[in-house]
Amino acid sequence: MGQTLAEKILSRKAGYDVRPGDIVVVDVDWAYAQDGTAPLTIRELQGLGVDGAAKPERSIFFIDHASPSPRQELSNDHLFIRQFARRTGSRIHDVGDGICHQLAAERYVRPWDVVIGADSHTCMGGALGAFATGMGSTDVAVGMALGKTWLRVPETIGVRLVGRFPGWGDNRETTAYISAKDLVLYLIGRLGADGAAYQALEFFGPGLEALTIPERLTVANMSVEAGAKVGLFPSDKKTREYLKGQDREVDWLALEEDPEARYARLAEIDLSRLEPMVARPHMVDNVASARTLKGIRVNQVFLGSCTNGRLEDLALAAQILQGRRVARGVRLVVGPASRKVLLEAMDRGYIKTLVEAGATVLSPGCGPCVGVHAGILGDGEVSLNTSNRNFQGRMGNPKGEIYLASPAVAAATAVTGEITDPRDME
Amino acid sequence: MILEGKAWRFGDGITTDHIAPGRLYHLRSNLSELAKHVLEDADPGFASKVRPGDFIVAGSNFGQGSSREHAPRIIRMAGVGAVLAQSFARIFFRNAINVGLPVITCRTDKIEEGDLLRVDLAGGKVYDVTKGFELEVGRLPEIMIRILQDGGLVEHIKRHGGLQVLM
Ligand code: SF4
Numbered sequence: 001m002g003q004t005l006a007e008k009i010l011s012r013k014a015g016y017d018v019r020p021g022d023i024v025v026v027d028v029d030w031a032y033a034q035d036g037t038a039p040l041t042i043r044e045l046q047g048l049g050v051d052g053a054a055k056p057e058r059s060i061f062f063i064d065h066a067s068p069s070p071r072q073e074l075s076n077d078h079l080f081i082r083q084f085a086r087r088t089g090s091r092i093h094d095v096g097d098g099i100c101h102q103l104a105a106e107r108y109v110r111p112w113d114v115v116i117g118a119d120s121h122t123c124m125g126g127a128l129g130a131f132a133t134g135m136g137s138t139d140v141a142v143g144m145a146l147g148k149t150w151l152r153v154p155e156t157i158g159v160r161l162v163g164r165f166p167g168w169g170d171n172r173e174t175t176a177y178i179s180a181k182d183l184v185l186y187l188i189g190r191l192g193a194d195g196a197a198y199q200a201l202e203f204f205g206p207g208l209e210a211l212t213i214p215e216r217l218t219v220a221n222m223s224v225e226a227g228a229k230v231g232l233f234p235s236d237k238k239t240r241e242y243l244k245g246q247d248r249e250v251d252w253l254a255l256e257e258d259p260e261a262r263y264a265r266l267a268e269i270d271l272s273r274l275e276p277m278v279a280r281p282h283m284v285d286n287v288a289s290a291r292t293l294k295g296i297r298v299n300q301v302f303l304g305s306c307t308n309g310r311l312e313d314l315a316l317a318a319q320i321l322q323g324r325r326v327a328r329g330v331r332l333v334v335g336p337a338s339r340k341v342l343l344e345a346m347d348r349g350y351i352k353t354l355v356e357a358g359a360t361v362l363s364p365g366c367g368p369c370v371g372v373h374a375g376i377l378g379d380g381e382v383s384l385n386t387s388n389r390n391f392q393g394r395m396g397n398p399k400g401e402i403y404l405a406s407p408a409v410a411a412a413t414a415v416t417g418e419i420t421d422p423r424d425m426e
Numbered sequence: 427m428i429l430e431g432k433a434w435r436f437g438d439g440i441t442t443d444h445i446a447p448g449r450l451y452h453l454r455s456n457l458s459e460l461a462k463h464v465l466e467d468a469d470p471g472f473a474s475k476v477r478p479g480d481f482i483v484a485g486s487n488f489g490q491g492s493s494r495e496h497a498p499r500i501i502r503m504a505g506v507g508a509v510l511a512q513s514f515a516r517i518f519f520r521n522a523i524n525v526g527l528p529v530i531t532c533r534t535d536k537i538e539e540g541d542l543l544r545v546d547l548a549g550g551k552v553y554d555v556t557k558g559f560e561l562e563v564g565r566l567p568e569i570m571i572r573i574l575q576d577g578g579l580v581e582h583i584k585r586h587g588g589l590q591v592l593m
Contacts, residue, residue, distance in 0.1 A: 023569055025589050039455050040495060047580050066451060073452040080455075120493040120517055136495030136521035138579050142589075150569060150589050193439060194487040198516050227487070229516060283439060370492075371448030391441040391491055396449040398467045 002260025004156040005232040006200040009112055009131040009255075020155040020264070029113035029130075031143040032060040034100045035067065035074070036370070037118035037136070038081045044141035052088035054147035060091040060108070062100035067365040069095075070373035090144075098338025098364035101125070101306040104132075105217055106340060110243075110251040111235035114151075116143045121306055121388065123224050126201075127216035128242070129235030129255040134224060154200040154229050158263035159187065161207030163272035176316055177422040178274050180215035181308060181386065181406035184222040185277035187269065189287035197227030199264060204234065204257040207271045213242035214310045221307045222388050225284040276421045278384075279404040282392040290409050290421040298382045301326075301414040303407055304335025304362070305369045305387035311341050311350075313386065313407040318350035320411035320422060326358035327417030333375045334359045335367030359414075371396030384419060386410050427547045429507040429528075430555075431479035435539040436468055438485035442518065444468040445489070445497040454496055461500040478505035481545070483537045485511065489518025498522040498529075508545055510534050510552065523570045526578040531564035 003011065011018045013026035031053070033041040038061050045051070053059035061081050069075040078095075085092035093103055100117065101124040109115055111129035115122060118140040125132025133151075135143070143149040165178050188195075201223045203216070211219070216233045223231025233239075235255035243252045276290040303309070303317050314336065326332045334354055336342040342364050345351045351361060368375025369387040377383055377400030385395075390402035403419065412422040444467045446460060453460040465472040465482075482488075482501065488511035489497060498521045501509065508528035512535070522529040530545065532552055537543070542555040552561040566574070572590060576582040583589070 023567065036451060036454060037493065037495070044580055048583060071452045073455065077455055118493055118495075120491065122493075134493040134517055136493050136498075136517060136524060138495060138524040139520065142579055142583055145583070146588060148589065152567065193490060194513060194515065197487070197513065227490070227515060370451070371443075372451040376449070389443075389491065391443040393443045393447045393449065393467045398447070 002258045002262060004200065004261045004263065005129070005202050005234065005255060005257060006131060006154055006156055006230065008258070009114065010151065010153050012112065013114055018153045020153050022153045023150060024153060025148055025150050026114050028116055028143045028147055028149050029110070030058050030060065030104065030108050030115045031140050032062060032100060032104065033118035033137065033140050034062045034065050035077060035081060036065045039077045040137035041118055041141045041144070042080065042084045044138045045145055048141065048145050050145045053090055053144040056089040057091065059144045060093070061085050062093045062103065063095055064099045064365045065370055066372045067095045068363060096339060096363050098341070099306045099309065099366055101221065102309070102337035102341070106246050106338060111239060111253045111255045116140055116149055120224050121221050123228065123230045124217050124221040124306060126223065126230045126232040127213060127220035128239055129233060131230055133229050154198060155264035156200040156202050157196050158261070158266045159201055159203045160205035160266060160268045161203060161271060162205055162268060163207055163270040164210045165271045165274065177408045178276060179406055179408065180211060180218040182274045182277045183269065183271065184219045185279055185287050185404065186274055188222065188226045188285050190267065191226040193225065193283055193285040194227040196223065199228055201226070201228045201231040202257070203231070210271055212312070213238055214312045217310070218307055225388060276406060276409050276423070278409065278419060279390055281390055281401040281403065284388070284390060284404065290405060290419060291424070293419040294421070296382070296419045297417060298330060298384045298413055298419065300331045300333060300375060300377065300381065300383040301410050302333045302335065302368050302375060302383055302385040302387060303410050304333070304337065304367050305385070306337060307388040308386035308407050309335050309337035309341065311344050314341070314345045314350045314354070315348070316407050317411040318353040320408065321357040321415065322353050324357055324415050326414045330414055330417050332359040332414040333362065333368060335362045336364045338364050368395055370394070384410055384413050429479060429545045429547065431481050431507050431543060432477065433481050433483045433537050433539060433541045433543055434472065434476060436482060436484040439487050439490060440468055440484055442489060442491040442494050442497045446494055446500055457496065457499055457503060460496060461503040464500045464504045473504055476504055476506060479507045480505065481543055482506055482509045483534050484509065485534065486513045488514050490515040493517045495521040495525060498527045499525050502527040523573050524579040526574065528574065532561045
């Protein structure tokens with residue numbers, strides 16, 4: 001009988017053919033936590049009577065959310081995490097290394113892996129063909145302590161992609177005004193914020209070829225905004241190239257979709273019909289096309305986060321901002337997703353272009369995405385972000401308003417000071 | 427186990443940012459302080475109004491958003507006996523069970539703020555004493571019932587020496 005990608009991975013791990021609804025106990029390949037969830041993870045580990053992890057080299061701590069620390073309480077949390085990691089031989093990525101999910105994609109996650117992270121966007125690892133999912137601190141503590149976790153095998157919603165993004169096939173850097181972010185915002189609008197709750201999303205079809213790995217990461221990242229447990233992609237030659245680019249081609253394994261797989265539901269999306277999309281306050285599924293929101297003024301634009309803080313995103317924004325200036329009264333805040341992204345963006349001149357245009361560049365990390373520091377909104381202020389959540393209060397002030405969009409829309413909006421479809425720039 | 431208390435009404439799509447706001451990030455290692463702000467961005471003053479044993483009654487997708495387990499923890503610390511909702515976000519649901527906060531999936535639309543509720547956790551029944559009707563309750567998977575009965579995941583592991591789910 002055919003299997004979905006989630007069923008394939010969990011069957012291999014469990015050692016027998018699993019079916020949706022089964023409860024399985026599986027080995028965990030990577031377990032991680034970030035500075036907002038790690039202190040509780042460590043305390044729960046200690047509550048279990050273990051001071052360490054079953055597989056310390058596969059347990060990773062990231063200091064990325066409040067990084068560098070803006071307050072003494074958080075500095076003390078960071079000290080606690082560092083001391084634990086040092087004492088137990090666990091891995092740690094400290095201030096300036098970047099966002100947990102980006103580093104996981106660059107350095108750790110492999111096709112067929114099971115990954116659990118104490119952060120909801122752990123599902124981004126699905127872009128590389130891993131069963132990667134977010135959990136709470138206690139679940140991750142138990143995963144670290146035992147090297148195992150329990151999972152309910154999810155039903156899968158199949159998303160068949162056909163067509164090409166408009167402009168695809170020419171120079172992607174200059175024509176990518178419609179991209180993965182528009183695809184995933186459109187999909188979430190269609191499914192609703194809980195439309196995939198307790199289920200996996202699986203992407204397949206002829207349109208897959210149009211999606212680079214960075215773009216698949218964007219889509220997998222936001223699958224949790226439809227409630228999904230994981231957003232899975234096959235592992236193909238693009239995956240292999242990406243891993244090669246990270247100096248770990250040895251980690252590549254093929255993971256192919258099964259034409260006989262049984263999906264709980266099927267959705268089809270024609271990439272050639274997509275438009276630049278925007279999610280309006282205060283829900284991610286509250287989407288509209290960017291054109292219909294023309295005229296809405298913004299105070300801040302945030303280009304960054306695990307969703308869209310990668311090299312390709314900065315490249316596109318730099319290309320739009322080349323020779324232009326950020327509009328008066330608008331703050332453009334740029335947060336590269338990792339040290340590697342920042343270095344490459346510097347080498348290629350993107351950072352210079354952005355700074356010349358008026359941007360503020362932050363240290364690699366989450367920046368203003370989670371409302372701890374570096375870009376908190378004032379009462380009534382509006383921010384347009386390339387990140388993944390626009391919940392009330394998300395950016396540190398419940399009286400702020402957040403719109404979500406692609407890097408292309410963000411750059412165009414930074415130039416005009418109002419929500420702008422990049423195709424409408426002269 | 428029978429719980430009795432008053433209903434506090436919330437709408438659809440209550441997020442973990444409503445429950446444990448990002449601007450209070452620095453209180454994450456100070457849960458008793460964070461608990462004073464529980465659900466502040468959905469109902470300011472909720473923490474000072476709620477009484478031990480009361481219930482949160484909400485619409486769909488309760489707890490959507492971040493994986494922060496601080497959210498169900500501070501709900502429990504505020505004395506809430508259980509959260510009743512039309513549906514829950516996955517990570518919140520699992521976290522709630524892990525920290526010993528009962529979460530009950532049922533049709534909540536007819537329950538109004540202030541209604542007195544009687545909840546039979548083991549029997550899977552919710553009774554609205556004020557209005558005089560009974561509600562069917564969605565059943566938890568066996569593993570979750572066991573974790574909840576043991577008082578949370580850490581206690582479960584301590585008691586059994588591992589995950590006792592495959593029996
Ligand atoms: S960038 Fe934002 S969404 Fe991504 S891990 Fe950091 S806080 Fe979470």
